[in-house]
Amino acid sequence: MEQLFVIKIGGNVIDDPEKLQDFLHTFARVKGKKILVHGGGKIATKIGHGLGIEPNYHQGRRITDDKTIDLVTMVYGGLVNKKIVASLQALNENAIGLTGADGNVLPAVRRPVKEIDFGWVGDIQESQVNTALLSALLQQNITPVFAALTHDSQGHILNTNADTIASVLAVALSKHYDVRLIYCFEKKGVLLDVEDDHSVIHRIDPPLYQQLLAEKKLFEGIIPKIDNAFAAIGSGVKEVLIGDSQDLAANTTPEITGTLIIY
């Protein structure tokens, strides 16, 4: 099967115009089929502040209320997404900006209210992904660029975690492609010593992971990422890579600088 890269970038790239442009230059030069998924970064908070929309928390969990979903629809789906698309077009990368509502690519279910009503937040499943449209776009050498938004099929846009969107797209498309799912974050990869960028573990398989867990050698926050990576691999994704956005060129080749998670 043909290779497909599903690449997720977060706020640390989106919020830094120079880092974003550097990343997009590298992204445009990556050969082959690819999909970009972006979060929103701090710009939504900043614009929301200007409009008198303050982040809304309940028991420490962020709530997407009516004003907030409009805000993120504007900022993630409009400002951030279209600027990325226009930048990629200037780099001769034929990008198309999408939310899950566009072409019904990612229908979601509004998260059921249990202890907390998270508001306009959507949960997604790989079985619901409209892979036909995505495959048709990829075959036309058009690169989908996803904002972290889905819809409830009842007329509402939903806020959805960008990591989850990347993972669900990767799993759904693994039936048609050899997918490498790449999570870009602020570190070189999974580090043995969180202070030392040279301590990247370049390859983690289940036995090594169990050993690292037993030896308590993994820094805080990385364990859920690795768990999610193994879940994606268990569902058909060929490999998951965790690395620095600035190392994308290497991390889309066999000479990786980040951490490859495989069975």
Place this chain on the structure above:
Amino acid sequence: MEQLFVIKIGGNVIDDPEKLQDFLHTFARVKGKKILVHGGGKIATKIGHGLGIEPNYHQGRRITDDKTIDLVTMVYGGLVNKKIVASLQALNENAIGLTGADGNVLPAVRRPVKEIDFGWVGDIQESQVNTALLSALLQQNITPVFAALTHDSQGHILNTNADTIASVLAVALSKHYDVRLIYCFEKKGVLLDVEDDHSVIHRIDPPLYQQLLAEKKLFEGIIPKIDNAFAAIGSGVKEVLIGDSQDLAANTTPEITGTLIIY
């Protein structure tokens, strides 16, 4: 050739949530291929006001400065466009939201500076339209929904008149489809008596137009619309209809209530 409707709605529909929902219900029931083009309405001005971005005029002409292009990219390309797409999905209409940057569908040229620098405003030509992607989407029964934004192929989004986008799309696609271009506005059609909705002229051809002009029977503001309609027809569009957004059901059949402009 198969029929295609290219339908433009403006601020009078966008700014009125009830009118917009009524319109989208009717739009979703229109049989056959269709494209929607929307302007932005007053919501951009309102949100801009909240953010301290006031409309910028020079010699009476509106200027799209740096802050304004970001504002309209957010509001037209994000908030308005994605809400329309989500609403159409709820009505089982498989819509996809686009700007001219997406899939490079509408590359533009930033308007050259002569007496006035209009800022981030784009001019477009039918020969530049990427009809391959649009035709592919239409063949998959996906309905493009355009925000009135294009791009300069150098990384910038450009503000572009929605009437012009509708006309340029209609002309470019007239090679592949029998296109009826429908301009929705606040009146039933071209009226002989501007105060009387029953005075619609249902059909205007060039001889009648010359006669109406000579007799000074056309109300102010409608003449450029009719001139643009004849220009579109002269460039291959089969027919142009000017009518009320609330009459879309009739105006997409032979039993029109608006004004059909034909050769």
